[in-house]
Amino acid sequence: MLLRLPTSVSEAQECLAEGAVPVGGATLVWAVWQRDGFPASAMSLRELPEANVIGREELGAAVVLAGLDGRVPDVLRRAAATVGTGAVRRTATVGGNLAGSALRCLLPPALVLDARARVLHPAGVRETGLAEAAAGRAVLLGVHWREPVAAAYRKLPGVDGGAPPLVVASALHDGERGPRLRVAVRTGYDVLSEGVDRGNGAGDALAALRETPLGGLPPVAWKAVREQVSGLLDRPEGR
Incomplete structure (x- = not known):
C-alpha cells in the first residue's frame, strides 16, 4: 500500500481523484485492512496545514485526540480525554472520530458548539x-x-459488553434574540x-426541551440532562 501525504489542498484533491482512500490515524481501519486486504493507495492529512489547525474556534x-488541550473549549477536550486508552488518543484523529467511528464521541460536543464542517x-x-x-x-x-458563553460535558459509566455509555453535552450561546441553549x-x-x-x-429551558425529541429520552438520560442544564444555567451568568 502506498501512503500519500499531501501538503496542499490541490495535492489532496489529486490523491482523491486518483482513488486514494482517506485514512486518519488508522485505529479503526487497520484490522479491517488486515482481514480484507489493503488498498493500493491511501491518503493521510497529517502533513496538510489546513487539517492541523487548533484553536478556540477551529479544529x-x-x-490527534491527545492534542486537544486548553486551546479548545473544555467540552471538546473532556470528550476527547474519555476516548480509548492513552495510546489510542495519541494516534486517533478528530476526523477519524467524527467521520469514521460508530461511537462518534466528539459529535455531541461539536453539535452543541453549533460547529460547521x-x-x-x-x-x-x-x-x-x-x-x-x-x-x-x-x-x-x-x-x-x-x-460559547459556557459549556458542560458528562459521560456516564458504561457496562462492559453493553451499549456505549450515555453522553450529555450542552452549551450556552449569545444570540441576536437572546441566550440560546x-x-x-x-x-x-x-x-x-x-x-x-x-x-x-434552567426551568424555562428544561420545559422547552421537554417539548422536543429530547423529552422522550429514558428517565436516566433525562435526569442527566436536567442536572447538567441546571448546573450550567443556574450558576451566575451561566458560567
Missing part, C-alpha cells in the same frame, strides 16, 4: 453541516464554531441534538 481533522471533494473544498461530515460522505478537513445526547449509537431559548433560567 483540524488531522489533530469543511470538507474536501475532488472538485474542491466546501462548508457543510456535521451530519454530512459524520456520515463520511466527504473527506473532513476540520470544523469551526463560535466560542444547545443540548446533545448520545444514547446507544444514536445522537440527538436540540436548541432552545434560555428563557429565565
